[in-house]
Amino acid sequence: MKTENPNSFNNSIFLKVVTNLTFWVLIAIIVGVLLGHYNPETGVKMKIVGDTFIDIVKVFIAPIIFLTIVLGIAGMGDLKKVGRIGIKSLLYFEVVTTFALAIGVIVAYVIQPGKIDKSGLNIQDASQFTNDPKTEFNWLEFFMANLTxxxxxxxxxxGILLNYYSKREIVVSFLYKCSKIVFKALKFVMYLAPLGAFGGMAYTVGKFGLETLIPLGKLMITVYITMFxxxxxxxxSILRYYKIKIWSFIKYMKAELLIVLGTSSSEPALPSLMDKLERIGCSKSVVGLVVPTGYSFNLDGTSIYLSMAIIFLAQLYNVHLTFGEIVTVIGLLMITSKGAAGVTGSGFIVLASTLTAIHKIPLEGLAFLLGVDKFMSEARAITNFIGNGVATIxxxxxxxxxxxxxxxxALE
Structure with missing residues (x-):
């Protein structure tokens, strides 16, 4: 009888740990905090490391937004074939995700996770991002000044014009290949995330002290509570309207939810989700349309996190957002959050593009946020997964x- 070598098992676990990006982000955070605390002067100098990572990410903003939005709209041409199901699905997605975005904003303002004291971090550099309050807001100037x-x-x-082009499929195929190349490049860039987290943490702790870790902990707790x-x-409540209990659905999907929890992504559980939805009575046509489309258009967890992250950074840098700017943020996130589901680093592209558009919150805040982003991915993935299951039902x-x-x- 062949017995497993304990050393081989231990080596396998060790290999999985050291090749996990989250592990290195965590190590980078710890090293950054220690450097900033014990050698503040050197920690502040690490700002260039975090800023360089953000600058690299910014390069991807325009191409990713263009490709995901165009391909998303072009894909809607297929939804015309399924008539009312496609229309109802898109309507449901927009209503629920907009509601999720609004909830994220409201909870962030109520709990204020980014507030350390009455003045936030009081970062002087943030003033350069703030519009002069004496100047009347002009939508045309706002648009002309923002490449995003x-x-x-x-x-x-x-995307709309492409739907009416006779050779649409050729263009879509080309853009899809371009999208894969861009996202693959972004995936490699995200391997630099530990450096970005290190630079952001070392600079922040070095300049403002260990108390800056308090809002990060508050943000994590707030995000998990909000998604729960x-x-x-x-x-x-939506399921209760149809006399279905949400807890029954969660118990039915417990194996898939464990997969999502373990991988921090809802995509590995996609095939099983579709299979199980058919088993409880959802038709193949409804499942085949709603679930795949929902993975791009119905990201409840991601929507909550993105809106909370924007408000969190505003509070952290003591930047006041007007009601109009908050509405603009929600409107931008409604569009830019679509189409980049499950792609490593896509959340930061969305955040970076939104911050660039409103031009009031320093982009350097992304490096600070990067420190805890990985530890909230499970909450986002689980909420996205449950949200798409509920939408299909x-x-x-x-x-x-x-x-x-x-x-x-049982299915044949």
Whole structure:
């Protein structure tokens, strides 16, 4: 009888740990905090490391926004074939994700995780990002000064026109290949994330002290609590309307949720999710349309996190956002958060593009946020997964299909 070598098992675990990006981000955070605390002068000099990482990420903003928006709109041409199901799905996605964005903003303002004291971090450099309050806000000037918004508008127009082009499939195929190349390049850039986290932490702690770690902890706790409330209060209420219990759905999907928890991504559980939804009564056509589309258009967890992160950074840098600017942030996130699901670093592209557009919050804050981003990915992935399952059940119910979580049927 062959026995497993304990040393081989231990080596396997060690290899998995040391090749995990999260592990190195954590190590970088610890080293950055220690350097900033014990040698503040050197820690402050590490600002260039964090800034360089952010500058590299910024290069990807325009191409990723353009490609994801164009491909998303071009893909809607296929939804025309399925008629009312596609329309109802998109309507549901937009309503729920907008609601999630709004909840993120509201909770962030109520709990104020980014506030250390009445003055926040009181970073003087933040003043250069703030519009002169004596100057009347001008939407045309705001648009003309922001490349992000210009790319966004160009992508929307191009995507719409592309749907009416006779050789649309050739262009879409080319853009899809370009998208894969860009996202693959971004994936390699994200291997530099530990350096970005190190630079951001060393600079922040070196200049402002260990108390800056307090808001990061508050943000993590706030995000998890908010997503828990969203799942059980909001998504639970939606299912309750159709006489389905959210807890029954979670228990039914417990194996898939463990996969999502372990991988910090909802994509590995996608095939099993579709299979199980069909087993409880959702038709193949509804599942085949709603679930894949939802992975780009129905990111409840990501929406909550992104909106909370923007408000968190505003509080951290003591930047006041007007009501109009908050609405602009939500509007931008409604569009830019679509289409980049499950891609490493896509969340930072969305955050960077939004900060660039509103031009009031220093982009260097992303390096600071990078320190805890990895530790909130599980909450985002689980909420996204549950949200897409709920969306599919809702659309199936509106189509008159019978859903039975207690007696899932066997599929041929």
């Amino acid at each position: 918004l210009q790319v966004l508008l160009a992508a929307i127009i191009f 409330i969203f799942v059980f209060a909001i998504l639970g 809702v659309i199936a119910k509106t189509e008159g299909e019978t859903i039975d979580l207690e007696n899932p049927r």
